[in-house]
Amino acid sequence: MNVLLVANMVASKQAFEMLKKELEKRGHQVFPFLSAGKLEETLVTDIAPIIANSNLIVLGMSSDENLAQQELGIAKIAKENNTPYCFYGDTYSSCARPHLQQALEKAGTLFVINGEEAEKASMVFPQLKVVVSGNPTWEEFCFPKFTPKLIRHSLSIAEDEIVILVPFGKMFDINRLHLNGVIQAVDLAGGQTPNGKKIRIIASSHPGDPVEPEKYCGLVEPHQFTRIIPSALAPTLGLLPGVDLVIGSASTVGVAAAHQGISVIDFLTKKALDRLEQSTGQRTWAPCNLGASCMVTESESERELMKAILALLKDPTSMRERQKAVYPAPTKIGAAVEIMADTIKQLAQEIT
Numbered sequence: 001m002n003v004l005l006v007a008n009m010v011a012s013k014q015a016f017e018m019l020k021k022e023l024e025k026r027g028h029q030v031f032p033f034l035s036a037g038k039l040e041e042t043l044v045t046d047i048a049p050i051i052a053n054s055n056l057i058v059l060g061m062s063s064d065e066n067l068a069q070q071e072l073g074i075a076k077i078a079k080e081n082n083t084p085y086c087f088y089g090d091t092y093s094s095c096a097r098p099h100l101q102q103a104l105e106k107a108g109t110l111f112v113i114n115g116e117e118a119e120k121a122s123m124v125f126p127q128l129k130v131v132v133s134g135n136p137t138w139e140e141f142c143f144p145k146f147t148p149k150l151i152r153h154s155l156s157i158a159e160d161e162i163v164i165l166v167p168f169g170k171m172f173d174i175n176r177l178h179l180n181g182v183i184q185a186v187d188l189a190g191g192q193t194p195n196g197k198k199i200r201i202i203a204s205s206h207p208g209d210p211v212e213p214e215k216y217c218g219l220v221e222p223h224q225f226t227r228i229i230p231s232a233l234a235p236t237l238g239l240l241p242g243v244d245l246v247i248g249s250a251s252t253v254g255v256a257a258a259h260q261g262i263s264v265i266d267f268l269t270k271k272a273l274d275r276l277e278q279s280t281g282q283r284t285w286a287p288c289n290l291g292a293s294c295m296v297t298e299s300e301s302e303r304e305l306m307k308a309i310l311a312l313l314k315d316p317t318s319m320r321e322r323q324k325a326v327y328p329a330p331t332k333i334g335a336a337v338e339i340m341a342d343t344i345k346q347l348a349q350e351i352t
Contacts, residue, residue: 001028001348004054006074008035008067010208011090011137011252012060015336018136019058022337023344033070051077056347057085058340063279064170065099075103084108084351088340090135091252092287093280095121104128109347111340113138116286131343134336141259142329144241151242154234157200162193162313165243166203167236167253172211176219177269178249179203181298183223185305191225193313201226202243204236204253245312247305250276250285254293258323263312264293267305273297291322 003023005016013034020030031050051057057078062068078085086109089095095104095117104110104125111133112118118130157163166182168175182201192198203220205213205228213230220226229239236253240246240260247265248254249272254264266285268276277283288295294312296305312319 001055001344002053003028003030003344004050004057004074005030005032005034006057006071007033007060008062008070009060009090010206011135012062012088015088015090015136016058016060019337019340022334022341026341026345028344047074048077051083052081054083055351056344057083058344059085059087061087061089061094061097061100063097068097068099072099072103075107079106084347086110086347088133089113089117089121090137091255092117092285093120093282095124096281097279098281109343111343131339133339133343136334136336136340138255138259139330139333139336141237141256141327143333144260146238146241148241151239155202155239155242157242160197162197162199162245163243164199164201164309165236165239165246165253165257166201167246167248167251168203168206168209169249169251170206170208170210171275172209172215174249174269174271174275175209176216177271177298178267179216179219181267181269181302181305182247183219183226184302185309187223188303188306189310193310198225202239203228204234204239205229205231206236207231245309247309255287255327258287258292259327261320261323263316263319265305265308265312266293266295267298268295269298287326290326291319292326294319
């Protein structure tokens, strides 16, 4: 069976790379068109022959409407060719993205991360076969590759210092406001916890961010305890074992931190909330609703963010209990791609 995999976001790209290996192991021929969140020069028409020769197409669900055009264009050609296609939702509320609604109505199968997402999808798209596969990359979150001691040593962080990780997204304006808010909140705390531990802020760039990390330097230069680490130097997820708190903005990094029992705050500026609503149709973030993260909005001020920071650093117990309940450790690595591959096998039998 010929399977075409198409993704234009980092998360779905990583998941499809894992799926590709599983499908090839089972004897399928796989054609991957995978990108890391950047507009590609490859036109949909350029790969039309591959689309025509594919028995099944699996598409990612890019949150950015511009990045999704390649996925949507291929879905359109697939429908014209009567080639079955399915979507893979790698995170919360993927099926609520406004720019994907028409394509989802014509799709055959949708892979989602959990039962709640399946229920929501089935209510809106009753014609879809919704499969709870989970996210292949999330399975690895519980098994970090590096120790806290190694990470902190590589970052020159003392044992008695507190590290706050600020993961960037792909949009400069949102990142700038986000980091500035965190810096101001830490400044309000005097740069330390009530018991005198110094607080260091580490911002990590997103691999899909077109802006060079140097552009953020003006924000951090006046703050000796703030630094920016390019993703090319150290992937954000690799830093997690060495940090005490993550302050994200509806980020997958926050989900990864929650899997590892690290306290998480989702600090959402107005621009971030607008972006979240644009991509999901909602102004809330599921991990916050589930208690795996604490949500603080820009309207609540940097002082409220400071209070949330100090409260979680003082006692993270309640949040960690919720995180364990929301994100139980997987029984094995590879379960998600096995479910996806099994479903593809069933679809292949239906096609033939």
